[in-house]
Amino acid sequence: MGLFLQLLVRGLIIGSLYALLGVSWGIIYNTTRTFHFAHGFVYTLAAYFILVPMGLSLPLIPSLLVGLTVAMLAGCAIEYFAYRPMREQNASQLSVFLTAMGIMIAGQSVILLIFGPDSRPLEGFPEKVISLGPITFTTIDLFIVFLVWAVIICLFQFLARTKAGMMIRAVASNPEKATFIGIDSKKIYLLVFAIGSLLAGIASFLGALDRPANPNIGLHALLISFITVFLGGVGNLKGTVIGGLILGVAESLVIMVLPTEYKMVVTFFILFMVILIKPEGLMGKKSA
Amino acid sequence: MEYLAHTLNLTIIFVVLTVSLNLILGYGGMASMAHAAFFCIGGYVSTIVTMHFGWNFLAGIPVAIIATAVFGGILAAPFIRVQEEYLILFTIAFQMVIFHLMLSSYNITGGDSGIFGVPKPVFFGFEVETPAHFLPFMALFVFLVYWVCLKVTKSPFGRVLKGIREDERAVTSLGKNVIKFKVVIFMVGTGIAAGAGSIFAHYTQFISPAIGNLDESILIIAMVVLGGTANLWGSAVGAFLLIIIPEALNFLPGASGLIVPLRGFIYGVLLILFMRFRPEGLIPEYFHLKKKNTKLFVKGDFPFDVDAETDPRNLSGFRDDVSHDPILEVKGLSKSFGGIKAVDNFFMSLGKGQVTALVGPNGCGKTTAFNLVTGFLKPDNGQIYFQDKEITHVPAHRMPHSGIARSWQDVRVFQGMTVLDNILLATQNQSGESLLKLFFMPWQVKKEEDANLRKAFFYLDKVGLSEKASEIASSLSYAEQKLLAVARLLTTGAEILLLDEPSSGVDPNWVKQFMDIIKELARSGKTICIVEHNLEVVREISDTVYFMAEGRKIAQGSAEELMADPKLGEIYFGI
Numbered sequence: 001m002g003l004f005l006q007l008l009v010r011g012l013i014i015g016s017l018y019a020l021l022g023v024s025w026g027i028i029y030n031t032t033r034t035f036h037f038a039h040g041f042v043y044t045l046a047a048y049f050i051l052v053p054m055g056l057s058l059p060l061i062p063s064l065l066v067g068l069t070v071a072m073l074a075g076c077a078i079e080y081f082a083y084r085p086m087r088e089q090n091a092s093q094l095s096v097f098l099t100a101m102g103i104m105i106a107g108q109s110v111i112l113l114i115f116g117p118d119s120r121p122l123e124g125f126p127e128k129v130i131s132l133g134p135i136t137f138t139t140i141d142l143f144i145v146f147l148v149w150a151v152i153i154c155l156f157q158f159l160a161r162t163k164a165g166m167m168i169r170a171v172a173s174n175p176e177k178a179t180f181i182g183i184d185s186k187k188i189y190l191l192v193f194a195i196g197s198l199l200a201g202i203a204s205f206l207g208a209l210d211r212p213a214n215p216n217i218g219l220h221a222l223l224i225s226f227i228t229v230f231l232g233g234v235g236n237l238k239g240t241v242i243g244g245l246i247l248g249v250a251e252s253l254v255i256m257v258l259p260t261e262y263k264m265v266v267t268f269f270i271l272f273m274v275i276l277i278k279p280e281g282l283m284g285k286k287s288a
Numbered sequence: 289m290e291y292l293a294h295t296l297n298l299t300i301i302f303v304v305l306t307v308s309l310n311l312i313l314g315y316g317g318m319a320s321m322a323h324a325a326f327f328c329i330g331g332y333v334s335t336i337v338t339m340h341f342g343w344n345f346l347a348g349i350p351v352a353i354i355a356t357a358v359f360g361g362i363l364a365a366p367f368i369r370v371q372e373e374y375l376i377l378f379t380i381a382f383q384m385v386i387f388h389l390m391l392s393s394y395n396i397t398g399g400d401s402g403i404f405g406v407p408k409p410v411f412f413g414f415e416v417e418t419p420a421h422f423l424p425f426m427a428l429f430v431f432l433v434y435w436v437c438l439k440v441t442k443s444p445f446g447r448v449l450k451g452i453r454e455d456e457r458a459v460t461s462l463g464k465n466v467i468k469f470k471v472v473i474f475m476v477g478t479g480i481a482a483g484a485g486s487i488f489a490h491y492t493q494f495i496s497p498a499i500g501n502l503d504e505s506i507l508i509i510a511m512v513v514l515g516g517t518a519n520l521w522g523s524a525v526g527a528f529l530l531i532i533i534p535e536a537l538n539f540l541p542g543a544s545g546l547i548v549p550l551r552g553f554i555y556g557v558l559l560i561l562f563m564r565f566r567p568e569g570l571i572p573e574y575f576h577l578k579k580k581n582t583k584l585f586v587k588g589d590f591p592f593d594v595d596a597e598t599d600p601r602n603l604s605g606f607r608d609d610v611s612h613d614p615i616l617e618v619k620g621l622s623k624s625f626g627g628i629k630a631v632d633n634f635f636m637s638l639g640k641g642q643v644t645a646l647v648g649p650n651g652c653g654k655t656t657a658f659n660l661v662t663g664f665l666k667p668d669n670g671q672i673y674f675q676d677k678e679i680t681h682v683p684a685h686r687m688p689h690s691g692i693a694r695s696w697q698d699v700r701v702f703q704g705m706t707v708l709d710n711i712l713l714a715t716q717n718q719s720g721e722s723l724l725k726l727f728f729m730p731w732q733v734k735k736e737e738d739a740n741l742r743k744a745f746f747y748l749d750k751v752g753l754s755e756k757a758s759e760i761a762s763s764l765s766y767a768e769q770k771l772l773a774v775a776r777l778l779t780t781g782a783e784i785l786l787l788d789e790p791s792s793g794v795d796p797n798w799v800k801q802f803m804d805i806i807k808e809l810a811r812s813g814k815t816i817c818i819v820e821h822n823l824e825v826v827r828e829i830s831d832t833v834y835f836m837a838e839g840r841k842i843a844q845g846s847a848e849e850l851m852a853d854p855k856l857g858e859i860y861f862g863i
């Protein structure tokens with residue numbers, strides 16, 4: 001029982017990170033329907049642009065600002081210089097995806113060329129162990145969970161209450177009608193790429209607190225983010241959050257019965273079963 | 289010399305991988321990110337059956353091909369069913385999972401260090417040892433793969449794939465199970481990759497999970513894109529170039545540690561540039577078509593004898609033996625979209641050999657009714673009977689076979705295909721659409737294709753398009769495309785034809801031709817139902833008119849009766 005509770009808590013911590021990742025990719029996909037494979041590159045880029053200034057003894061907060069700004073700029077640049085011209089050419093979904101993949105591979109290779117393959121930990125963060133009965137976690141875990149949920153709540157409030165948020169939802173639910181009522185969908189696309197990349201940057205920062213960064217972290221983050229979105233249901237960010245939690249908890253609990261290498265297998269199995277039984281995702285709506 | 293032979297062998301393996309991925313990506317329109325994983329699985333299957341069970345490698349290859357194809361097909365099918373993005377999702381996830389699983393299953397795969405000593409091929413006591421010895425064997429392999437892939441893509445099966453890439457719904461409406469075709473081509477491509485994997489394992493006498501990682505999968509995708517999607521010869525070019533570039537990098541001084549990231553950078557940038565500036569690749573799909581695009585047939589110069597069965601006069605002749613009994617009955621059909629009742633308790637009955645028209649203001653549910661009757665939407669309530677047989681739950685792709693076919697308001701001819709191929713695709717139950725028959729009963733496929741060609745020309749002649757048979761459909765005028773759509777619909781052989789606004793958007797001269805064709809079809813015994821806004825057309829051709837408003841039938845009768853009713857006019861014109 002003690003082990004179960006410990007793993008459950010660990011799963012919820014990881015699941016929170018997954019939820020944030022999912023939302024960061026989901027807001028872009030739901031709105032633009034771009035299979036933004038290069039999101040993984042943005043994620044890695046953010047980690048390096050937080051870690052490198054810190055290595056040059058810049059304090060945490062300014063470094064974080066640098067990293068998040070770079071992430072947002074990178075996301076917007078990819079949309080502006082790569083995806084938008086392709087959309088204007090009426091390129092197929094597949095071509096846009098292949099472009100995204102090209103950016104991901106080229107970008108990841110550049111990071112590898114410049115910074116080398118070594119892992120870089122994010123150090124200097126106060127870490128204390130907290131024990132509650134059989135459950136232990138660290139102050140870093142607590143910080144991760146706190147920040148993730150603060151960010152997610154802010155995002156949902158933003159989407160529900162601000163004018164920009166409503167415009168995003170309008171474009172996501174019906175791009176054509178949104179254009180009729182005078183919404184400039186190009187601007188909205190840039191906005192969601194900025195928001196999604198900002199969230200990816202935050203997730204990358206929190207991820208680096210959990211384990212050291214290397215040039216390949218983006219791929220796993222990307223995989224988790226879109227599995228979470230499809231699991232929860234495309235177009236439903238609440239579903240994405242729940243999908244992230246389910247994945248995190250499942251990956252964590254499975255250690256009780258299977259060796260750790262099977263973590264990914266379980267993720268895949270859950271995805272497979274959901275798509276088999278409910279193709280539109282756990283909380284997705286059936287499309288007409 | 290051996291270095292050259294080895295490089296050549298390696299290139300051949302990648303040509304095979306690229307060609308097989310091109311089947312999936314170029315022809316099937318699906319991005320498989322797991323091609324290297326399937327390649328690796330094939331290698332392991334063959335390694336295991338030859339090493340542990342002592343089978344000959346010639347048995348190992350087909351086992352690897354079949355096992356991998358079936359495994360991949362079963363896992364991919366649920367994802368292919370949903371949407372194109374889901375297959376990307378599936379293949380990336382599968383790629384990562386399999387790779388990690390192979391790395392961690394030491395006792396089966398040898399983990400990181402792989403398995404050494406995979407048996408060498410032995411032919412009649414002769415051991416194939418050096419790369420040069422292997423070369424003829426590899427050449428035979430790549431020749432065989434090309435033969436199979438060319439045969440598949442140039443067959444009726446390949447024709448359907450082409451249609452699917454253009455317009456899935458149109459293909460479905462012509463009675464093809466789109467999902468089945470996609471799953472089959474996915475399995476074929478995957479199986480060939482597995483075959484390459486098993487030959488590669490026997491060639492290098494070594495197998496490890498390293499050859500099955502995501503980077504390799506992406507490399508193969510880059511090869512397909514660079515060479516040209518849906519052009520099998522382009523794949524050889526793409527594979528060759530992307531093998532040569534890193535080989536050349538090896539000769540760069542001081543580059544040894546940087547090769548992996550440099551390679552990645554080059555592939556990535558090539559992908560971006562090609563998708564943006566030359567998405568068709570180095571060798572585009574219709575590379576040699578342009579040269580041959582001369583007219584194959586001239587009107588009056590019919591390439592075939594018209595036999596009695598397909599004699600135009602038999603079809604256009606007045607048949608007074610046609611009784612107008614109801615042939616299709618729709619009972620209480622309802623469909624809601626999020627609280628809005630698009631079709632509400634709708635009843636309709638179509639008489640054999642009659643023209644029935646659905647009229648009503650925009651948004652009254654006519655098109656939804658069409659979609660319900662043809663299986664494109666599932667009704668919430670109600671039944672549909674065709675000759676007293678219930679067909680309510682027959683899926684859309686079985687409808688033409690059951691006797692009901694529909695056309696589309698937005699025409700949906702396959703723009704990138706020839707006029708003739710548009711027609712040929714519509715024939716039901718073609719043997720050539722089954723790969724088994726294609727390879728094991730080629731004579732039957734050939735015979736059918738000849739007969740279908742004859743039939744196609746008959747229908748093309750009927751709508752006056754036979755002299756344009758070898759033109760690309762997009763070069764036709766809008767009215768001609770609509771005629772082509774009608775001919776395509778006739779080719780399905782369905783008894784009941786549902787025409788969605790057959791005369792909209794064409795000028796009055798053509799409208800007359802459409803009306804003549806429809807009247808002639810009805811006289812020959814076809815049952816017609818049209819949705820039409822042009823009341824002149826409705827009055828001219830229809831026997832019965834259903835007036836719909838807000839999802840319900842509110843009046844029924846002859847065109848004259850309904851048009852005389854001032855109340856209906858008010859609803860129709862909204863005054």
